Amino acid sequence: MKIVVCIKQVPETTNVKIDEKTKNIDRRGLGGVINSYDLHALKAALDIKNQVGGEVITLTMGPDDFAVSLQETLALGADKSVLLSDRAFAGADTLATGYVLGKAIEKIGNVDLVLLGQQSVDADTGQVGPIIAELLQVSQVTYADKMIAKNENLLIKRNLGTVEQEITAKLPLLATITETINEPEYTNVVEIAKSFDKTITTWHAKDLDLEDSRVGQAGSPTIVCSISSPEKVVKQGHKLADDPVAAAKELVAALKKQNVLAEDE
């Protein structure tokens, strides 16, 4: 099976602040790491490869130093990597990002399965997966909790809270992966050196068959007008009735209204 795993390099912590002067996110001194959900997606891909054979290709879009994260995926067991790097890609929102990733997957060719983490921990959107699926015109299964190959198909479980779905999916398919699906391995110390025997290919905008209007800022319908630190939520502290029974009634009604308790609880 030919599997592409899309990964994203994100700051090592999401505990970021706004720089008072530049009004931008202060990322000084922050290292990068692979988005944690994507590590679960990579592990899911490697597990399927273990099961049925094939090839795992990791793919990311970003500046050249994102190659570190691709190298890390090679040390973790991916077979090869593709870096999509071009000034033209800068300023892309999820739609423009999904478009370029989708075009790269078309160029890789004959891909059976595309996997992504359910979302990135910095932008928190979870949108890029379904966007790629739409561009590739393949079916999608988001938030996959379990995944195994069976015959020519994939058996997938999804936990939607109140219900669980068991899905038999034909290939090609795009799936996004939750963190409960597996326990990713740590990078083996010795494999880091060995990973340099594998290749990372860089593709620029000209290497892909792209419409200019759909790339980077031009291809991004959304515009960020401002960013801010959230105001610290001060708890309102509503005092309940003095009588315990009255207080309990009051609380249950309030929690139901807020949907913290279900109507029938």
Place this chain on the structure above:
Amino acid sequence: MTVIKENWIFAETELQKINPVTYQLITKMNQISHDPVVVVLIEGQADKLENQLSEYGPDKIMTIKDDALVNGDDLEITNALNNLIKLKGTPNTFIFPATVVGRSIAPRLQARLRAGLTADCLDLKFEDDLLIQTKPSYGDNIMCEIIIPDHRPQMATARPNVFSAEKYDNPELTIEDITNLDWQKDSNLEIKTQVLPPKTSDDIATAKRIVALGRGDKTDPGIKTAQQLAQKLHANVGVTRPLTDLDNFTIDDQIGQSGQTVAPELLLNLGISGAVQYTAGIANAKVVVSANTDSKAQIFKYSDYYFVGNAQEFAKALEANL
């Protein structure tokens, strides 16, 4: 592309019930929108879920009664919604709940329409027709205001339980049955669904609901009451440090600086005073309720609701009310 002056909401249903987040979105859109608020409802032939939606007073409900589509996958629902837009025109905005369902369908439809979509909004407001969307990033550490100036519909998913739902009797309400909607089937996925029983987590760090016990309620009956209440709520029981000395609890059950950091939807503090060693572990709890005999207890500063009095009596009354 004809743009129509309407703001659409996708009604989420599960197990033939409306997900309450839909009501929250209706109320919010009613509050901010000058143009008609329209709910798109997909339901079974025999269902009458529009009756429940009506209570929250949108201007219009479009019902698509289609047994196959109710259980449709993301691609099929995208196909249907895309055709609905072809049929009725492009709405000014189209809002989805930021649930697993909404966050899966909305981006697929967005890509089909080549529109803009903002994820997991915590606030929405209009400037004329332009929707100003407030979206968290970096695990809610940063807030962004986002607009979509040149594309329609302006799409957003909005986080559940951020807006409150208010019933409203809208005299303008109309219900339209969409009977002629075609959609293309997806034969690649075969989906079997089964209902899951409510379940408590084995670990307080990931528990959705927690009943927490402190020194003020460490008697045997106090513990028993808390455990019974927890059982009824499908909650886990957590404790402060002094209680880890008891046989019933271990360090794994301890909340706070030298114990676990918790992030439940509901945290019920019984007899907890609120020392910094404890409150350091509960910063991510959503709704906090505390009961303590001391009217000046520190914990009340961290609480959405508080009860001054005997925590055990309060817990018993609460259990009786559930």
Place this chain on the structure above:
Amino acid sequence: MDQKQISKEILLRMVKSFTTNEVAPFDMEIDHTRSYVNDLFNKIKKYDFLSTMLPKEYGGAGFDGETTAAMINEIARGNASLAVTLEGHFKSIDQIVKYGNQALKDEYLPQSKSRIIAFSMTEPSGGSNPLGIASHAEKKGDKWIINGDKIMITNGGLAEIYCVLVKTAPKELSFFVVDKDMPGFEYGKQENFLGLTGVPVGEIVMNNIEVDENHLLGKIGMGKEIGDSAHNDARVLMGAVLTGIMEHELNIVTDYATHRKAIDTPIIQMQGIQRKIADIAVAKETTKLLYQKAAWLKDHRQDYEQEAAMAKAYGSRSAVKSGDNALQILGGYGYSLDYPVEHLIRDARAMEIAEGTVEKMRTEIALIEAKNRA
């Protein structure tokens, strides 16, 4: 970025995540139970931590001294014992790489990927004065027969291969490599130390252990030189361990002082507290620069013994003092066995003694100063 920088970044990303998830949460438990809980030792082996600085030709990852020290620093932020266990192994590999004959290297370096190698010099009769030892090796035919008793061995009991210092003549010190599976090898008593309680420290007894000539490390009479070299390599890595301990102290104390309020003001607003915290931060950063410089000099084949001695002497004293300041700021919580500060002091205290006492470090530093002016 070149291959070396990329490799270093990938390694440190992994070690950071490993420490955060697998080591730090068990820090107190390791201290209290005196063992590597959470199956830690097997995990360390599984991910080839033991091969970090082993040259590639022996199946290792071949990281340089600077990167290896940075890794030890990162692990020590989570638990100092585990960092010291690795330090003991790495310094032993270093000596076999530096002094071993080809046959010895071919036999033991590939094994070091999964078997810990320890370095043992101390005996009941002498520590820092090596000529006071009683262990000895006698040549019989083409074999050496080794007898003696070694104590206070870092990783003693956990390690499977031992570099042992013995007398080959009344005033002649030499090193041999012995294996726990050799006839005549026995484990003795385990120490019950105050700090670094996760690190097993124990005794081995050698009764007529017979080894081939190629088990001689270096040449006959090179015992002192090899011992000094092992000390130097250990001290660089101990600087890294001590930096990690101070980073841990700084995290605890800053977090506490930011949240702890006196009346309504967080105590970090108070000058007395600020001075203590600032002193910890300065000491931490100074120790880091010292060990990094020592490692850089070592990687570039320049003299590094003075910087190594400084890193250990300054770092150990500072980490104990910083821990004491941290304890004072945390008050009762600092003094509690249920909070981690007290064991950080005990851990740091070990390094004022091991691998040469602080007093001995100062002597060495002063003598190097004198020599440089001679």
